[in-house]
Structures are given as C-alpha cells and as structure tokens.
Amino acid sequence: MSLTSNTPLNWTHRLNQLGPSFFTRLHPTPVAAPRWAMRNTALLHSLGWPMDLLSDTHLAAFAGNALLPGSDPLATVYSGHQFGVWAGQLGDGRALWLGEAQSLQGPQEIQLKGAGPTPYSRRGDGRAVLRSSIREYLCSEAMHGLGIPTSRALCLVASPEPVRREAWETAAIVTRVAPSFLRFGHVEHFAARQDLQSLQTLADHVIAHHLPECQARAARWGGNTYAALLDVVQERTASLMAQWQAVGFCHGVMNTDNMSLLGLTIDYGPFQFMDGFDPGHICNHSDTQGRYAYARQPNIAYWNLYALAQALMPLIGDEDLTEQVLEGYKTLFPRLLGDAMRAKLGLTGELAKEEQREQDWSLVEDLLQLLASERVDYTVFWRRLSHAMAQDDGAWQFAQVHWQGVSDLLLDRPRLLAWLARYQTRAGSALPKALGEQMLRTNPKFVLRNHLAEIAIRQATQGDDSEIATLQDLLHSPFDEHPGFESYAQLPPDWAGQLEISCSS
Incomplete structure (x- = not known):
C-alpha cells in the first residue's frame, strides 16, 4: 500500500x-x-x-x-x-x-x-x-x-x-x-474479563489524558480517583442528555458501547430530530420495544451509567460510595434540563431559587403536554414563539398578527392563550422583545430533519453533492435566519412521516 x-x-x-x-x-x-x-x-x-x-x-x-x-x-x-x-x-x-x-x-x-x-x-x-x-x-x-x-x-x-x-x-x-x-463499553470489556490490570490502565489513561479534572474531584470522594472518574462521566452525561432533550433529539441506539466517556454524541445511526412532539416517539424502526424512545433517553443514560459503575467497582472498591456518586445524576439531570428549557423561554434570570425553578418547570411541563396533545412541530413552535416575542412591542397582545404563526400551530387556542397568560405573569417586568431576542439564540431555526437528509441522499446517489453542502452551511449556524432558505425550516412534507430509519441506517 x-x-x-x-x-x-x-x-x-x-x-x-x-x-x-x-x-x-x-x-x-x-x-x-x-x-x-x-x-x-x-x-x-x-x-x-x-x-x-x-x-x-x-x-x-x-x-x-x-x-x-x-x-x-x-x-x-x-x-x-x-x-x-x-x-x-x-x-x-x-x-x-x-x-x-x-x-x-x-x-x-x-x-x-x-x-x-x-x-x-x-x-x-x-x-x-x-x-x-x-x-x-x-x-x-x-x-x-x-x-x-x-x-x-x-x-x-x-x-x-x-x-x-x-x-x-x-x-x-x-x-x-x-x-x-473511548466508550462505556471499553471499560465494561476489561471488567467482564476480570482483567483488572488492563481495567486500571484504561481508567488511568482516561483520567490522565482526557478527564484530568478527576484529580481535583477526588477530594469530594475521600481521595478516590476512580469514584471521581464516575462522577465526571455522570456529570457530562447528564449535561448531554439535557441538551438532547431540549432540542428534541433522539439518538435511537443508546447501547453502552455507543456511550462516550467524554460525554460526546457519537455513533449516529437511526437518529432523528422530532417533527411533531411526542414523548413516546421511537426513531429507530429496529427498536420494537421502544427502549430508546425520546422520553426514555434520560433514564437509559442512568441505566448505562449504572453498568459503567459496576464495571468500575473493582477500582472504586466501595459499593456505597459508588451508589452515592450515581445519585448525583438523579439530581443533576433534572436541574440541567430545567435550565435548558427555561432558556428556551428566555427565563435565564433568577435561577438560584428552588421555588422559582419548580414554578418554571411547571410552566414548561404544561407547555410540553400541550404540544404533545396535538403533536405540534417541536422546532417550528419554539422558533415561532421566539419570533413572536422578539416582535412584540411590550403589550403582550396575543391577537396581534405576529402571534398568529404560533396560534396557527394549535387547535386548542384557549389552552394556548391560558398558558401564554401564565408565561406573561412569570416574565414580570421583562420586555417580550428582550426575552425573544434571547430565545432566538437558543431555539434553532434549522435542524437536520429526516426528510432534508433524505433529499440530500437521493441527490448524492445521482452524483450531485450540492445539497449536502447547502445543509452543512445552514446547520453550522442554525440560529441565523439565512434569508432565501426558509423552505428548510418549514413544516415537513407529508411523505416525511413515511420515512423509516433502522440500525442499518
């Protein structure tokens, strides 16, 4: 060669x-x-x-x-x-x-x-x-x-x-x-083989070269560096899951061998950015039991972390300590997801008070239930809401024309208006324009919908790669408006719902 x-x-x-x-x-x-x-x-x-x-x-x-x-x-x-x-x-x-x-x-x-x-x-x-x-x-x-x-x-x-x-x-x-x-599965491999020397070599490599913060974090766990390693991985995983859920991303195959020790999204197979919001959405046609449905992803991440913890147990050497580390995910993930969803509403202030966090999450949860009840397009809704806020002159008059794009997405408009009134109360003295400008930097206009990828694939199989280049440009800056490319941010066509993505995808 x-x-x-x-x-x-x-x-x-x-x-x-x-x-x-x-x-x-x-x-x-x-x-x-x-x-x-x-x-x-x-x-x-x-x-x-x-x-x-x-x-x-x-x-x-x-x-x-x-x-x-x-x-x-x-x-x-x-x-x-x-x-x-x-x-x-x-x-x-x-x-x-x-x-x-x-x-x-x-x-x-x-x-x-x-x-x-x-x-x-x-x-x-x-x-x-x-x-x-x-x-x-x-x-x-x-x-x-x-x-x-x-x-x-x-x-x-x-x-x-x-x-x-x-x-x-x-x-x-x-x-x-x-x-x-490096993945959870690398650690599991040597633990399953009871090759403790290789297990320690791998863990030491990860700590020294990729997660050096484990050294300082060890003080939190009585000097146990391997407990600190688990802690850092669970923290990064919790952050990743919060970001996935907030943007409506479904991975499709969250096996332990597809989970990054660094908290990265890896191994893109049957993924999907949801169109109509459905907590039970299964993007992987091969997932007949719905194990990796959208709403289950955070708990599956915890399940995978538990498997990783079992693999690290010979190095940590303390089962009670290991369980204490894992408990951190149960507290951290909801907090991070709450912060991410509040950011989608422009509510980035006053986040230190737990009472306010709980009230904001109730606001978010009620909105998500509303979207789910009518399978409202997730990305389009958040972007239109952001634009409506950014164009509001401060009167919060939801009948104005710039709010029409939001209300047109739902049949149950009284329920939407009732929620918007609660949102206005929560915003207090904050001007909708300021909130909307923040929201436009948080809620993307463009995501890689399945039908957009499918169009690029069909053209590329004919030797035309131009659509891949167009999508790359849009997706590199998904919060920008990109005038002239509005069609890439519109509601998906009817045929998009017929696309099936499997583990071979």
Whole structure:
C-alpha cells in the first residue's frame, strides 16, 4: 500500500501506548474509484491542520486506499449491553483509528468509518453506505452547530463499490474526529474479563489524558480517583442528555458501547430530530420495544451509567460510595434540563431559587403536554414563539398578527392563550422583545430533519453533492435566519412521516 505525500500532522498516538490487549493493528481495505463527496474546511481551519490535508493528494488516504504518513491504524476492542442485554465482545467493526494528532483544540483522534472489516466485524463487511454516511456527516456537524458535544466530520468519500444492506447500495467512508472515541463499553470489556490490570490502565489513561479534572474531584470522594472518574462521566452525561432533550433529539441506539466517556454524541445511526412532539416517539424502526424512545433517553443514560459503575467497582472498591456518586445524576439531570428549557423561554434570570425553578418547570411541563396533545412541530413552535416575542412591542397582545404563526400551530387556542397568560405573569417586568431576542439564540431555526437528509441522499446517489453542502452551511449556524432558505425550516412534507430509519441506517 503506497503512502500519500507528506503532511505535517503532529501525531501523538497516546492510545496505542496502552498495549496489544486494547486493539488490533491493521490497514484499511481499499475501495474502488473513490471521490470526494464533502470536505469540511471549516473544521480543518479550526483545528489548525494544513489546508492541503483535504486536497486531492490525500483522497486515497481518506478512502482507505493509502496511509497518511505517521498514522498507526488500529481497531479497538470493547464490549457492551445492546438493548439492555449483555452482548459480550464487540469492538470497532467498521471503524479504523488512524491515530491522534495535535490541534488548536488539543489532541484529536481521527477515525475512518466504513474502511473495511476488522477482527471485531462479527461477520460483517466493515463498510458504511453512502446513505448512512451522509446522515452521520451532517448530523455531527448539526450537533456542533447547536453547541452540543459531539464527534465531528472531517470529510466524506464516496465510492461506486456495491454494499449489501436491505438492498444493494454504494460504499462511503466518513472521517470522524474527536478528543477520544473511548466508550462505556471499553471499560465494561476489561471488567467482564476480570482483567483488572488492563481495567486500571484504561481508567488511568482516561483520567490522565482526557478527564484530568478527576484529580481535583477526588477530594469530594475521600481521595478516590476512580469514584471521581464516575462522577465526571455522570456529570457530562447528564449535561448531554439535557441538551438532547431540549432540542428534541433522539439518538435511537443508546447501547453502552455507543456511550462516550467524554460525554460526546457519537455513533449516529437511526437518529432523528422530532417533527411533531411526542414523548413516546421511537426513531429507530429496529427498536420494537421502544427502549430508546425520546422520553426514555434520560433514564437509559442512568441505566448505562449504572453498568459503567459496576464495571468500575473493582477500582472504586466501595459499593456505597459508588451508589452515592450515581445519585448525583438523579439530581443533576433534572436541574440541567430545567435550565435548558427555561432558556428556551428566555427565563435565564433568577435561577438560584428552588421555588422559582419548580414554578418554571411547571410552566414548561404544561407547555410540553400541550404540544404533545396535538403533536405540534417541536422546532417550528419554539422558533415561532421566539419570533413572536422578539416582535412584540411590550403589550403582550396575543391577537396581534405576529402571534398568529404560533396560534396557527394549535387547535386548542384557549389552552394556548391560558398558558401564554401564565408565561406573561412569570416574565414580570421583562420586555417580550428582550426575552425573544434571547430565545432566538437558543431555539434553532434549522435542524437536520429526516426528510432534508433524505433529499440530500437521493441527490448524492445521482452524483450531485450540492445539497449536502447547502445543509452543512445552514446547520453550522442554525440560529441565523439565512434569508432565501426558509423552505428548510418549514413544516415537513407529508411523505416525511413515511420515512423509516433502522440500525442499518
């Protein structure tokens, strides 16, 4: 396999210092006739990596047909619970770690997803298809634009090479970037094998290189650094869940092997930003029991944290202490979600008083029940409410024309007006315009709806990648108005409700 020309990435490769029990070294499997489908120059610039990294010179490397000089490709092993059942050994079945490189944002790991089989592919082909790769590319960038912790997408390479899923499709490779791709499942793997030495090596690696705040946090737990590790992970996970719920995001496959130790959104498969608000919404057609329904995500996160805690127990060494750490999630998540939802209403002040928090949550909860009763479009409602507030002259006259866009979304207008009156009372002397301007910076105009991704996919399969580029631009700044692109923020068409996304997506 030939090398590409030199590129001055400053590789660090800390993961491969853990030892051979953590991974298998191997090269990617080449694909036929690769072409660029998308290149994320904005991310490249923010990382401070050379701009020619995404030039045609390096297309072969990001297709898996060559190696970047200095890279050290490997696939990591992990285990995990899938749909609540212990699945045993898993691992990077279609992801290949190229290495870790220094950047302006600190060390970043680079992965190819879809670069061929690995020892952990479990009889799979190790490939990704263009359809799912476009979805992952766009959604990781959409989440970043929303300010939600996530892996990023550096580039997308397409190939005419056939790949069999429900039907024959074509191959693609998406290059993912993150500070670390380590998961709950990595910890579970060594705990299940009772390999305590490797378990400690992994935990020490995470603390030293990715979560150094654990050292200071240990004082809270009697000097127990591993209890502090669990505490930091549960805190980051609680924050991530609050942000998911607030924006109406459904992950679809919250298995422990898809949960990041750093609190990042990773492994985009059957995800969805909800259209009509439904707490019981199941975005994954493969989730026949509804385990990962929207409203269940926070509790599933706790379930996964409990599994992680059990895996860390040999290092923590104190079951009561471990349970105390986990209790933090039950307090922290509701508080963070309450703050996120109040921010969507512009109520960012006076948050120190618990009584006020409870009253505000009652206001939020009643609104969500109203939206759910009529399956009101979640993103459109919040954006129209924000605009109505920002255009209000201070009179709070809900019959004015700028409020019509909000009231038109519901049939039960008396119930909406009663809620708005309560909202006005809560706002007190705050001017609606000021609240609305804050809300416009909190409630996005654009999210990656399934039908928007589907349109981009259909065009890309015909060789037209322009819609991917358009969506990327909009999703990088989803709170901006983007005049001329209003159609991307409208209510979804009727056919959008017929789209089904499964674990193969």
